[in-house]
Amino acid sequence: MTNNARQHIHAWLLLLPAAVLLAAFTHYPAVATIWHSFFSTPKGARAAVWVGLDNYLTLIEDPVFWQVLVNNVWFALGTIPLSIVLAFVMALWVNGKIVGRGFLRMAFFTPTVLPMIAVANIWLFFYTPGYGLLEQFTVGFLGLPSHNWLGSQSTALISLMVVTIWKEAGFFMIFYLAALQAIPPVLAEAAAIEGASRTQYLLRVVIPLLMPTTLFVLVNAVINAFRLVDHIVVMTRGGPDNASALLLYYIYDVGFKFWDSAYAATLTVVLLILLGLAALFQFLVLERRTHYQ
Amino acid sequence: MLTRQLTQWMRHVFTATLISLCAALPNVVQAQATEVSFFYPVAVGGPITKLIDAFAADFEKENPTIKIKPIYSGTYQESIVKALTAMKSGEPPVLSVLLSTDMFTLIDEEAIVDWTSLAKTPEEQQWLKSFYPAFMENSQTGGKTWGIPFQRSTIVMYWNKELFKEAGLDPNKAPANWTEMLNYAKKLTRRDAAGNVTQWGVQIPSSGFPYWLFQGLTTPNNVVLMNKEGNKTYFDHPNVIEALQYWVDLSQKHKVMAPGVIEWGTTPRDFFERKVAIMWTTTGNLTNVKNNAKFDFGVAMLPASKRAGSPTGGGNFYLFKKSTPAQQQAALKFVKWITSPERAAQWGIDTGYVAVRPDAFDTLTMRKYAAGFPPAAVARDQLQYSVAELSTHENQRVTKALNDGLQAALTGTKKPDQAMKDAQREAERILRPYRK
Numbered sequence: 001m002t003n004n005a006r007q008h009i010h011a012w013l014l015l016l017p018a019a020v021l022l023a024a025f026t027h028y029p030a031v032a033t034i035w036h037s038f039f040s041t042p043k044g045a046r047a048a049v050w051v052g053l054d055n056y057l058t059l060i061e062d063p064v065f066w067q068v069l070v071n072n073v074w075f076a077l078g079t080i081p082l083s084i085v086l087a088f089v090m091a092l093w094v095n096g097k098i099v100g101r102g103f104l105r106m107a108f109f110t111p112t113v114l115p116m117i118a119v120a121n122i123w124l125f126f127y128t129p130g131y132g133l134l135e136q137f138t139v140g141f142l143g144l145p146s147h148n149w150l151g152s153q154s155t156a157l158i159s160l161m162v163v164t165i166w167k168e169a170g171f172f173m174i175f176y177l178a179a180l181q182a183i184p185p186v187l188a189e190a191a192a193i194e195g196a197s198r199t200q201y202l203l204r205v206v207i208p209l210l211m212p213t214t215l216f217v218l219v220n221a222v223i224n225a226f227r228l229v230d231h232i233v234v235m236t237r238g239g240p241d242n243a244s245a246l247l248l249y250y251i252y253d254v255g256f257k258f259w260d261s262a263y264a265a266t267l268t269v270v271l272l273i274l275l276g277l278a279a280l281f282q283f284l285v286l287e288r289r290t291h292y293q
Numbered sequence: 294m295l296t297r298q299l300t301q302w303m304r305h306v307f308t309a310t311l312i313s314l315c316a317a318l319p320n321v322v323q324a325q326a327t328e329v330s331f332f333y334p335v336a337v338g339g340p341i342t343k344l345i346d347a348f349a350a351d352f353e354k355e356n357p358t359i360k361i362k363p364i365y366s367g368t369y370q371e372s373i374v375k376a377l378t379a380m381k382s383g384e385p386p387v388l389s390v391l392l393s394t395d396m397f398t399l400i401d402e403e404a405i406v407d408w409t410s411l412a413k414t415p416e417e418q419q420w421l422k423s424f425y426p427a428f429m430e431n432s433q434t435g436g437k438t439w440g441i442p443f444q445r446s447t448i449v450m451y452w453n454k455e456l457f458k459e460a461g462l463d464p465n466k467a468p469a470n471w472t473e474m475l476n477y478a479k480k481l482t483r484r485d486a487a488g489n490v491t492q493w494g495v496q497i498p499s500s501g502f503p504y505w506l507f508q509g510l511t512t513p514n515n516v517v518l519m520n521k522e523g524n525k526t527y528f529d530h531p532n533v534i535e536a537l538q539y540w541v542d543l544s545q546k547h548k549v550m551a552p553g554v555i556e557w558g559t560t561p562r563d564f565f566e567r568k569v570a571i572m573w574t575t576t577g578n579l580t581n582v583k584n585n586a587k588f589d590f591g592v593a594m595l596p597a598s599k600r601a602g603s604p605t606g607g608g609n610f611y612l613f614k615k616s617t618p619a620q621q622q623a624a625l626k627f628v629k630w631i632t633s634p635e636r637a638a639q640w641g642i643d644t645g646y647v648a649v650r651p652d653a654f655d656t657l658t659m660r661k662y663a664a665g666f667p668p669a670a671v672a673r674d675q676l677q678y679s680v681a682e683l684s685t686h687e688n689q690r691v692t693k694a695l696n697d698g699l700q701a702a703l704t705g706t707k708k709p710d711q712a713m714k715d716a717q718r719e720a721e722r723i724l725r726p727y728r729k
Contacts, residue, residue: 044401044402044403045403064697124558128556128559128562128563129551130551130563130568131563131566131568139489143487145489146489146490148552148554148555150500151499151500151551151553151554151555151556152552152553152554153704153706236500237501239500239696239700240553240554240700240701240703241697241698241700241701241704242697243704253689253693256374257689257690257693258687258689258690259377260690
């Protein structure tokens with residue numbers, strides 16, 4: 001055996017464990033999902049049969065699917081930018097030399113370590129009309145009329161978005177904080193000597209240097225916008241009348257409540273495509289504009 | 294040298310034999326004891342897991358050849374997911390408590406066997422007939438019994454006696470019909486100087502599973518929502534629409550109930566906080582209310598319209614097909630044992646569920662309990678008017694069509710008749726293949 005071939009075998013053997021895991025838990029399920037979306041749902045003794053694009057035609061005619069898709073787009077647009085901006089501002093704040101910095105950092109990070117189901121149960125009571133924390137402020141202090149936050153079509157989704165932002169911002173803050181501390185102080189000194197203002201320093205030095213972090217955070221935020229549905233189960237169960245249902249929550253409904261695994265697979269294919277497109281955009285377009293130090 | 298080798302060799306042989314003996318031993322024991330795995334969900338407060346474990350231990354003491362393995366499987370929804378996915382991967386539980394409304398789903402998946410063909414002796418046949426007929430409506434189809442009632446409940450009305458007194462109403466008399474409930478609720482709704490409501494008259498929760506609460510309105514309005522075969526619904530029946538109109542009017546027209554969708558989970562808390570004077574919820578909350586209400590409260594049957602009535606709810610025992618005949622017989626024995634009058638009574642007292650058979654209420658334990666705490670008997674008295682909970686083929690999908698329609702009407706995005714016609718059309722589309 002030549003030295004070269006031995007090196008190749010060695011390399012492949014080293015890669016094997018990771019490759020096996022990746023294939024078994026990522027690639028195989030994805031391919032199987034696409035495959036199953038072309039079959040009917042097996043039930044009892046009736047096996048699955050090839051139905052071609054039938055499931056996809058059902059999907060196009062399914063009003064609930066379109067509604068959860070639109071909901072999900074609003075959910076993404078509402079949560080991603082806000083939680084990233086908040087995370088950045090919080091990171092800038094706790095990076096400064098202020099009293100009680102440790103306490104502040106902990107406070108911002110707490111939502112991240114709490115389990116979502118527990119958090120959702122707490123927020124459920126925050127939003128309770130009449131005596132919930134929110135109403136105690138808006139009705140008791142501001143004198144506004146009482147409102148059923150989770151029980152109205154107009155506010156249910158927004159209420160869930162607030163919980164998501166609260167949960168996500170602290171998590172993203174950690175990445176920004178780490179990145180901020182990695183910026184060499186010489187840059188700040190150089191900027192000061194050149195006579196740059198704080199704003200200029202922030203806009204021209206800090207933000208460009210944080211672009212790789214922003215890209216990373218953005219990828220995570222997009223994935224989470226489609227992935228985080230725990231609080232829906234506790235707080236609204238998608239209601240009222242699907243006003244707060246998201247794509248993944250609907251997939252769960254179809255898969256494990258209606259037991260229509262073929263249609264659930266079809267919906268999952270849509271989710272796969274959406275996430276794939278988002279990833280492509282981020283890596284092909286945004287990455288080119290990102291400056292790595 | 295040779296002797297040492299020989300001793301070592303002998304020692305090896307001895308160890309090997311010992312190991313194989315030890316390994317074989319549990320098999321011998323297992324061959325004698327039949328193991329019955331048993332999934333059960335927990336849907337109400339209280340030490341349910343302890344109660345079930347104690348039942349299993351007591352049963353094993355009386356039947357040493359049977360081993361009951363109770364497995365806590367989460368909520369009802371998690372339990373059916375676990376049971377059905379376990380079945381599809383080849384290893385379902387032998388026995389499981391699942392929602393009575395999942396009967397058609399489980400039959401369609403060919404997951405379960407019926408109890409009728411298993412109960413061979415006359416005594417066992419008699420046992421199948423010992424339950425309240427209202428509970429059996431959700432447990433039988435096509436002349437066979439598929440579920441044995443166990444943790445069953447029904448909707449009742451709770452009222453705050455202090456608030457009744459403050460409003461000048463008789464604190465010991467609950468509204469008996471729809472007109473009375475509306476009139477009482479008007480008197481019980483309070484507003485502050487700015488016109489904001491500080492106390493609502495009545496509350497019928499509508500999150501999650503509004504269809505069940507809605508059956509507390511349709512049943513008194515003398516209409517059922519589906520046929521016995523579970524392949525046809527009547528969501529657009531005039532009486533159904535009328536019932537929905539009454540529900541919607543409570544908040545939108547008369548303004549005696551909070552607007553929008555009302556959360557099921559926070560409803561008892563609203564009641565404890567005196568934010569609402571009358572609430573509708575499950576009998577399963579009885580123990581919860583008893584422990585947490587800091588005021589005198591009453592429990593009554595749901596108000597009547599054209600008749601009295603309420604739906605039943607809760608879980609049944611199902612027997613999975615992929616089990617050995619020995620396991621099925623053992624499971625039958627266990628279920629018969631745990632639903633005996635004495636244990637059904639104890640289970641009802643400990644949990645707030647309704648004891649599933651009439652003779653359970655004749656036991657000494659239950660008679661004593663009901664004498665000291667009369668609300669415990671309300672659910673039983675209501676059972677004679679009760680009907681089956683909504684259950685069809687493709688149950689959760691059909692139910693969702695109705696839920697969406699109800700929530701659309703309650704939030705005001707659709708008129709009641711439009712909402713119910715849409716729900717019926719969707720249900721028709723789903724159920725048509727099941728009417729060959």
